[in-house]
Amino acid sequence: MPVGYSQLPELLPIAGVRLASVAAGIRYQQRNDLVLVELAGASQCAAVFTRNAFCAAPVLIAKQHLAQTSPRYLLINSGNANAGTGEVGMADARATCSALADTAGCRREQVLPFSTGVIGQRLPVERIEAALPGALGGLSEEGWKDAAQAIMTTDTVAKGVSKTLEVDGSMISITGIAKGAGMIRPDMATMLAFIASDAKLEAGALTRSLSRAAEASFNRITVDGDTSTNDACVLIATGTSRSPLITVEHPAYAAFCDAVSEVCEHLAQLIVRDAEGATKFVTIQVEGGYEPQECLDVAYTIAHSPLVKTALFASDPNWGRILAAVGRAGLADLDIEKIRIFLGGVCIVRDGGMAAEYREQDGQLIMGQDEILIRVQLGRGEACERIWTCDLSEEYVRINAEYRT
The missing domain is CATH 3.60.70.12 (L-amino peptidase D-ALA esterase/amidase)
Known part of the structure; x- marks a missing residue:
């Protein structure tokens, strides 16, 4: 559904x-x-x-x-x-x-x-x-x-x-x-x-x-x-x-x-x-980029990560997967000390690592919801972009494995 x-x-x-x-x-x-x-x-x-x-x-x-x-x-x-x-x-x-x-x-x-x-x-x-x-x-x-x-x-x-x-x-x-x-x-x-x-x-x-x-x-x-x-x-x-x-x-x-x-x-x-097998509707918003394209590069790297998508399906607040996706998005001269990452209103990453105030139960509460906001602040400019994606479930695999049968 x-x-x-x-x-x-x-x-x-x-x-x-x-x-x-x-x-x-x-x-x-x-x-x-x-x-x-x-x-x-x-x-x-x-x-x-x-x-x-x-x-x-x-x-x-x-x-x-x-x-x-x-x-x-x-x-x-x-x-x-x-x-x-x-x-x-x-x-x-x-x-x-x-x-x-x-x-x-x-x-x-x-x-x-x-x-x-x-x-x-x-x-x-x-x-x-x-x-x-x-x-x-x-x-x-x-x-x-x-x-x-x-x-x-x-x-x-x-x-x-x-x-x-x-x-x-x-x-x-x-x-x-x-x-x-x-x-x-x-x-x-x-x-x-x-x-x-x-x-x-x-x-x-x-x-x-x-x-x-x-x-x-x-x-x-x-x-x-x-x-x-x-x-x-x-x-x-x-x-x-x-x-x-x-x-x-x-x-x-x-x-x-x-x-x-x-x-x-x-x-x-x-x-x-209505994505195939989806159980989560996910908004990814990237703020503070030099220009829009690098915000999109970060957003799509997160959205296309199988590790992030399966964590979303499992309602697992595995914030390290999101952090890793941001880091491999290909942005030049990225200052990780300036980056902040949020699940909903909960800050999960600050100053290059897990936010000092973050608690696992707070992240779990967000990841257990049907609609999730992942927000990334790059701290390097004024550009902002937003995309929409979903999780990756066993049902997606089944649908596409059986598509022609």
């Missing part, structure tokens, strides 16, 4: 976005595994993608199509990543786009494909093609919940959130869904996120908003340190609300960006809360 999250909240429909979820039999039996998203004709769309060199065929095709025209449809399948499939995978991704374009009456370039699931297996194009008429016939503005469930792989719960924002007397809505539980260390900007608003946005303003939001959310989470071949995050503005056009200079732009960032942060945290 996810840490601190039980079920999908009510998701607001977005005028100009219709969704349908159907069972195509791609990998899973007797469950929906194909999602079709239809966008209003005037919609603007921005996206960020994985930087994995072996990025999946649908990622390459989606990038190409997005550079050519505004999309009318998103086609999303779970159960098969169509990654590591070479030219055959590219042809298969194009074939699904062409099949949808022919059926829906649009250009192939107006379809963006997305896939998630097992790497290295060929996409069952014929099953997807056979399911398209039913998907087109089932499109509805109320389809967000079903879509959030259909894109799941090893997720245990569907993930979504909605927000509203007033702009010049008009209400705009933002709804987002995401999937992801393992192979999580996005670098974009096996996670997918789809966010839509009925706001009117200039294309450049939409792109900047997504880049900023993704950097502070999806690019600040890690489950296992593995960057997927298929990561993608899409932000859509349908322009169907009565609000005015929001440009970068518009007074409401900052508020819109903040709202999108809140949605992305919420979805990103849900991915970590």
Whole structure:
């Protein structure tokens, strides 16, 4: 069960976005595994993608199509990543786009494909093609919940959130869904996120908003340190609300960006809360760095340490593992006498070693909680960064050992 999250909240429909979820039999039996998203004709769309060199065929095709025209449809399948499939995978991704374009009456370039699931297996194009008429016939503005469930792989719960924002007397809505539980260390900007608003946005303003939001959310989470071949995050503005056009200079732009960032942060945290086998939701905050990157280097070194992660699972306040991770993060001229490390509000390291006032029972109390804050003060500058991660349990090993069986 996810840490601190039980079920999908009510998701607001977005005028100009219709969704349908159907069972195509791609990998899973007797469950929906194909999602079709239809966008209003005037919609603007921005996206960020994985930087994995072996990025999946649908990622390459989606990038190409997005550079050519505004999309009318998103086609999303779970159960098969169509990654590591070479030219055959590219042809298969194009074939699904062409099949949808022919059926829906649009250009192939107006379809963006997305896939998630097992790497290295060929996409069952014929099953997807056979399911398209039913998907087109089932499109509805109320389809967000079903879509959030259909894109799941090893997720245990569907993930979504909605927000509203007033702009010049008009209400705009933002709804987002995401999937992801393992192979999580996005670098974009096996996670997918789809966010839509009925706001009117200039294309450049939409792109900047997504880049900023993704950097502070999806690019600040890690489950296992593995960057997927298929990561993608899409932000859509349908322009169907009565609000005015929001440009970068518009007074409401900052508020819109903040709202999108809140949605992305919420979805990103849900991915970590539902991480494969996770029992702890962990915030790692590193303060006092020369510049942000060295704070991130320290944070990720802690987050990716198997020794730290297993201690978290065991609720063991083995502070020496955290200290060692900070020391090997690669920071030049690190003055260990200035470093302080905290578990929650409890100082565990000061003046180069265990804090004089630290008591094991105090650390144990923090480590026994479901949500834990690890805070590191480097004492060498003003930079500060924060990431979110989880523990490492036997269940994570079991899930990934049996993933293809």
